[in-house]
Amino acid sequence: MDTSPVQDPKRPHVVIIGGGFAGLNAARRLGKAPVRVTLIDRNNYHLFQPLLYQVATAGLSPAEIAHPIRSVVRKQQNTEVLMGEVVGVDKEGRSVRLADGKTISYDYLVLATGSVYNYFGHEEWARFAPSLKTVTDATHIRRNILVAFEQAEMESDEAKRRALLTFVVVGGGPTGVEMAGAIAELAHRALASDFRYIDPQHTRILLVEAVPRILNAFPEHLAQRALEKLVRLGVEVRTNAMVQAVDEYGVVISGDRIDSPNVIWAAGVLGTEPGEWLGAETDRIQRVKVGPDLSVPGHPEIFVLGDTAFVPDPDGKPLPGVAPVAMQQGRYVADRIRARVEGHGGFPPFRYRDKGNLATVGRSFAIADFGRMSFGGFFAWLIWIVVHIVYLIDFQNRMLVLTQWAWSWFTFHRGARLIVREEPRQWPGG
């Protein structure tokens, strides 16, 4: 009887934790390598996070930006997928521990568990100011936004109605800017004629940023273009503004209380558990400090990549937590492991090849920074569309998302305006 590659005990075992951009790219790149691969994720799907804000603002359905991991690696005979939650790593015994008590031993370990939002020591704010990392987060925020309009329509108290129609997005990075722009379009266009007692055009949208300007990772003139576009969309942008308190009914920004039950958090991230699991040195936002080959100092068989790794660029600045970095790191580590297994030496250190940076502000406007060349406007937005569609992993999703977008673009319609109940339904008599 033949041994299937996935069970062949003679092959070195590569265990990858996390099916995001980094982990999935590593797994795919190892599909033909003489190893066996186990990819573990707590979800059964890969999430295309750059479009998650579209789910939160009712433009897309979750399944359109999520794809079953099993399908992606279906044809790789050496790869198995496990849906499970990792809770620890035994570096000396070379195994990972799952929440259900199982352990899985490895020869090579790739940790790519991503990031969570950083509430800067105020984790109690998360209840009132949800952030946008998971599908559940996105449908939860979508629910909140749509329910706010429904409640405003029924509210007779003018102050309460104004509060319900006030949205505060904390954090002026690409996610915050995209969210604010999308909420503005949802309110001012898609919902404009759906209500009888409120005018969604009167919706107030604030974007709050702690530093002097938004989109810090972009050149100043591009950030300025984005700012102007936001203002045209009806977004109030407050820079140099600190969030001092968040509760059920509003937020205090630099001493100024704003009544709003609709606060969305997009203000910086924290690395996830790998630093703790490994007892490794981390930076101030819990990212593991790795060597030039992305391995953990003293453990050449353990790699940390993506949002949860601290990797300095040649100037000493950390690489940003964006998809291209994660994808390149995933492929790099796969090649590195393969070279080691096949006995090749002299492998070069990881180098990020920055192909440019994009951010979109509402419909038909984006900014693009390609280093020597940078511009904003409709053409940048077309590039944004093409890049995002190309990277959406499978053909079906591309078609669906394109159809949705084409439709929304021409009609200002938003297709996924579902308020889905979060509690399980009550059964008769139960």
Added chain:
Amino acid sequence: MDTSPVQDPKRPHVVIIGGGFAGLNAARRLGKAPVRVTLIDRNNYHLFQPLLYQVATAGLSPAEIAHPIRSVVRKQQNTEVLMGEVVGVDKEGRSVRLADGKTISYDYLVLATGSVYNYFGHEEWARFAPSLKTVTDATHIRRNILVAFEQAEMESDEAKRRALLTFVVVGGGPTGVEMAGAIAELAHRALASDFRYIDPQHTRILLVEAVPRILNAFPEHLAQRALEKLVRLGVEVRTNAMVQAVDEYGVVISGDRIDSPNVIWAAGVLGTEPGEWLGAETDRIQRVKVGPDLSVPGHPEIFVLGDTAFVPDPDGKPLPGVAPVAMQQGRYVADRIRARVEGHGGFPPFRYRDKGNLATVGRSFAIADFGRMSFGGFFAWLIWIVVHIVYLIDFQNRMLVLTQWAWSWFTFHRGARLIVREEPRQWPGG
């Protein structure tokens, strides 16, 4: 200043409870009538329930079969939509009471709140054998089905693995047949090559029916064709089989215990609250007995329609709880109210025009009963597709659903295979 039609106190006020097929058709038909209309639903969307089984089996996303009620009636200046939960009716004072304490007075009241599944006095089974009425039900069942395969892949105990790969559908009506067929195709085709340790082809699917045959509403030869198709798809059909117990680990069917954590309930329905709210006479499954014009005896201003009304056909048999009955009743009641408001007399009683009956079994097979003509096969399935697409309310959804279906049909792929966590996410430190 003009009074907007929706607030004009001189117009009679029609309050419609429920945005399903009956309520929504009534509201649309009243769009140009000299009345003001308030449509109340606890959800913000109209759900195209005949395709809900496709959401439960990962073929479609919820937003593809649900559409915001506000958008549907956006152009009707005399219509407002309220998202809210009705908890009672004051027949004498002519008002309805909402869960938040508000009351809304009416001149005409249309109750179209649909049905819930009937557990025949065993409501405790609902926990272990969920049924399929709401979007939450569908994503919950989808989650259960997909998680069962994931757990089976990790399970080393052979008996437990077999149980995880056993699915029991209770009820051999159209919904049960469609569910069983769709699960068989999901397991035997879409998931077939995605796993390494289990073979989804070994999935066991049982369809259990209490009476001597499935699809009781169809002629016997068509039910026989459907049965043969189910068997070819790998479904075991048990007729004359009574469910005697359901628990977390399985089900007892006519004395025979079957280990399966995957039981789905599709075995008959109950009317919802209107009977109770009105103190009206109901049949044995809680449907309100209405007069020939669908009004409640003694209250010509209150109408009950759809699944929660008992309306005998000319032979005395109750009309079935299907979408065409609900739609025709909605339009009938709208016309009736309009005639009364405009002072026309001599309105005929409601008559259901049966245009035929369709049920699908898996991909590319359906049965069609048009009275004089009845047949099963691929052509019936084409009719099924056309009818369902035409009735999907808005153009975008039709396009998306068609794209999804065309893709699934050619590839056996299922696009919406998301296992979404049901608990809100745990935040760091929280």
